[in-house]
Amino acid sequence: MAISSTLIFYLLAILKHILLQSTAYDLGLFDQWIWLTSKGLPSYSSMTGLHMLADHGAWTLYIASLIYKIKPDLNILFISQSASLCFTIVPLYLLCKSKGLNQKISFLIVLFWLLQPVVFNVNLFDFHPEVWSMPFIVLYYYFEENENFIKSIACTFIILGTRDGLVLLIFGFGLEQLLKKRFGRFLMLFSISTLWFVFLNNWLYPLLNDDKGSVMALERYSKYGDTFKEILYTLFLKPNLVISSINWSESIFYILILFLPAFVFCKRISLFTLISGVPLIITNILSDNSLQRDLLHQYSLPIALVIVISVVNGISQNKGKLGFEKKRFLWILLCWFALAKPLLFIGPYLGRLNSIKPANEAFSEIPIDSNVITTSYLVPHLSQRQFIKLPTSNNDIKSDLEVYNVLLLNPLDPGVMSNSYLQNDYLKIAKANKWKCKKWENNLELCKK
Numbered sequence: 001m002a003i004s005s006t007l008i009f010y011l012l013a014i015l016k017h018i019l020l021q022s023t024a025y026d027l028g029l030f031d032q033w034i035w036l037t038s039k040g041l042p043s044y045s046s047m048t049g050l051h052m053l054a055d056h057g058a059w060t061l062y063i064a065s066l067i068y069k070i071k072p073d074l075n076i077l078f079i080s081q082s083a084s085l086c087f088t089i090v091p092l093y094l095l096c097k098s099k100g101l102n103q104k105i106s107f108l109i110v111l112f113w114l115l116q117p118v119v120f121n122v123n124l125f126d127f128h129p130e131v132w133s134m135p136f137i138v139l140y141y142y143f144e145e146n147e148n149f150i151k152s153i154a155c156t157f158i159i160l161g162t163r164d165g166l167v168l169l170i171f172g173f174g175l176e177q178l179l180k181k182r183f184g185r186f187l188m189l190f191s192i193s194t195l196w197f198v199f200l201n202n203w204l205y206p207l208l209n210d211d212k213g214s215v216m217a218l219e220r221y222s223k224y225g226d227t228f229k230e231i232l233y234t235l236f237l238k239p240n241l242v243i244s245s246i247n248w249s250e251s252i253f254y255i256l257i258l259f260l261p262a263f264v265f266c267k268r269i270s271l272f273t274l275i276s277g278v279p280l281i282i283t284n285i286l287s288d289n290s291l292q293r294d295l296l297h298q299y300s301l302p303i304a305l306v307i308v309i310s311v312v313n314g315i316s317q318n319k320g321k322l323g324f325e326k327k328r329f330l331w332i333l334l335c336w337f338a339l340a341k342p343l344l345f346i347g348p349y350l351g352r353l354n355s356i357k358p359a360n361e362a363f364s365e366i367p368i369d370s371n372v373i374t375t376s377y378l379v380p381h382l383s384q385r386q387f388i389k390l391p392t393s394n395n396d397i398k399s400d401l402e403v404y405n406v407l408l409l410n411p412l413d414p415g416v417m418s419n420s421y422l423q424n425d426y427l428k429i430a431k432a433n434k435w436k437c438k439k440w441e442n443n444l445e446l447c448k449k
Contacts (some may be wrong), residue, residue, distance in 0.1 A: 002087045005114055009082035009123045014075070015345070016124055017380065020352040020359060023416065024379035024390055027126035031074055034061055035384040038068035046387045047379075054208040055216070057164040057200045058129045072384055077127040084132045085119050091138040092308070098142060099316035108329060109312055115332050116261060116304045117339035118295040124341070126380075128298040130163035134305055140173065141273075141309050149185060156189065160196050164215055167193040168283060169302050172276035179272050201228060220287040235286075242286070251285045254293035258300060261335040262307050264328045270313035277306035295339050352377070355413065358440035362408055365438075365446060373400060373426065374408040376415035382408070391418050391426050401430060405449035412443040 016022060029045055033052035037043045043052040052061055067076055089110045096106035113119065122131065136155045143151035156170050174189030201215045215228070223245055224234040235242055258281075262269065280303050284292040292299040363381055366372060371387035382388055387404065391397075407430055411420040430447045431437060437447040 001110065001114070002083075002089055005089075006079075006083045006086040009086055009120075010079050012345075013078045013082060013123055016349055017074070017078070018356070019349050020355055020377050020381075021349050022126055022377065022380045024376045024383075025126075026128060027074070027077070028376075028379035028383040028388070029055075030061070030127050030129070031077065031380060032383040032385070032388065034064045034068050034077075035072050036386065037062065037065035038072055041386055047389050049209075051208040054205045056129075057160075057196075057204065058162050060129055060132055060158070060161040064129075074380065074384075081127055081131045082123055084134050085123055086114065088134040088138055088305070089113055091135050091142055092312075095138055095142045095309070096312055098145075099312060101312065101315060105315065108325075109308065111329065112261070112311065112332055113305070113308045115336040116308070117257075117336055117341075118300050118304045120336070120340040120342070121296045122298050122301050124344075125297060128163075130166060130298055131301065133159040133162040133166060134301070137169070137302060137305050138309065141313075149188075153188060153192070156192055160192070164197070164200050165217055165280075165283075165299075166302065167197045168279040169276065169306075170196075172279045172306075175278070176272055176276045179275060217283075217287075220289045220292075221283075223288065224286075246285060250290065250293055254285070255281070257295060257339055258303060259307065260339070261332050262311060264331045265311045265314065268311060268314040268318050269307070270310045270317060273310035273313045274306065277303040277310075296341065352413070355410070355442050355444060358442050358444045361440070362438075362444060362446045366406055366408065370406040370448075371404040372406045372408060373404045375410060375413070375423075376417060378408060378415075390415075391422050394422060394425060397426055397429055400426075401433065401449075407435070407447040408444070409447075410442065410444045 017027075022028075024047060029047055032045055032047070033043055033055070036045075037052060044050065045052070045055075048055070053059060064076065064080070092113055093106055093110055096109050101109070122128070136158045140152045140155040140159070143149070143155065146152075156173070159166050160170060170189055170193040174186045174193065177183075177185040177189060197215070201218075205215065218228060218231065221231050224242070225231040280299075284299055284303075287293075291297045294300070359378060359381070366382065368385065370385065372382050372385065373389055373391055374382060376390055379388060379390065389400070389404070391400070391409065407426055409423040409427060411423040411427070414420050414423050427437070427445055427447060430449075433449075435447040435449050437445055439445045
């Protein structure tokens, strides 16, 4: 099941990429970072100006850069993401068996994870390294009951190495241990999450970004304060301000769709386990970024896995038997059809069919050492170079045309973070400076200095 589902997920992700539906943020961004690192070049993105490690403290990206040294291929990111999502069922199955669950319910739990809507959607939404942490979250719980808790601790270090925001999950693990009255384990997990956050926010990020760095996600909570201390002060001492700032209708709907697939297990969910996901749920609700409150993006992925694991632990704690009941499976399947997005492949994802051939012809005419300005959906096809960026501001045109020597733009389809007027300005000024240009029928235009 892991192998076959990985293959399906991978082919769908590649198909979306071929259809020119992947984007600069975040597929092109991570591809450029990893490629730069693999080549021994400074690991600073020309799109954001950030160092690879200063984005989200994801040291696991260095492992990917070692693979890129052998073969710098975007497919590595796609296959690793699909495999991480799908092979999570292996430790999940082992966890079920270790908890004494029978074969049928273990099989249902495996399907419960694979049919989480957010799992399908995240696989298609470019690439995010925190997806690599999914099997290790399950392994944390698999080793948790072992007297040698050090194996679970080792898993937390790998989890933290995929994204700084997962300090909240490790903190949640600590809260769960506190409720279980395992105070030593709570202190260990609390210390690990706190020290890692302080290390990143107060030392590593400022060091890599000329004292301008901090945890990027803090910007999404600026209404509560400009620094982490100010935000904590507001959250704990000004609850009325916090409560009034929440979009309650959106937040309630978010929680509803997040837990909807687990509705058929509502009497068998371990609340102790569920507490691990509470810090992530709270931060998603408080965030200014509404993308943190949907099932399309990666922010809800670890919460969905915690919900699945809480069902496993809840069933194991319940002495009554539970089998593979068709009504449970049909409910899970119904939620998948309602909340997953496979129909995008017969709708929005087909919107650039007439652009595929011109784009590939243009790609073949761009030298690998060129500095390129292009649209968001073309960036991932050209991101393995030191300088590539999006056209985002008229103020940048003069300086950009001095540093960059290739434009690949389509004012009729400018992508995100750009617009038709801006792209026309870039092309107009380039032509005035005698750049050589070539235009295709779909209005895609390639200009070289």
